[in-house]
Amino acid sequence: MVSPISVGSIVEGTVTGITRFGAFVLLPNGQTGLVHISEVANAYVREVSDHVKEQQVVRVKVLSAEPGGKVALSIKQAEPDFRPAPPRSRDRRGPVSFEDRLARFLKDSEDRQGDLRRVESKRGGRGGGREYGS
Secondary structure, three states, X not given: OOOOOOOOOEEEEEEXXXXXXXXXXXXXXXXXXXXXXXXXXXXXXXXXXXXXXXXXXXXXXXEEEOOOOOEEEEOHHHOOOOOOOOOOOOOOOOOOXXXXXXXXXXXHXXXXXXXXXXXXXXXXXXXOOOOOOO
């Protein structure tokens, strides 16, 4: 029987496979978990293979374990000096409030709706008078 691993624990495992989206790690209890590319290192990761190699033993933190066997792991969070990165804003002028985001969303949405209305009017509206399937 496979003993369950507890979420939040840090264990050692062996990298068994590398893909473009992450690395598979065999855990001590026999389960295999996935370290997503975003959880490999604190820096930007272009290629997972630049950071880990197959058969390498790595320390991982268990992020989640579903009853069906899916296990999410993190290498970067298993590091003793790990600190989550501060939230990044796309706007370089500083933090954007919820109200500002909502106003921008509504403006963009209205612009898109206007574009769709113009395209529909050029086509002759909904349906366009064409018969399909005949």
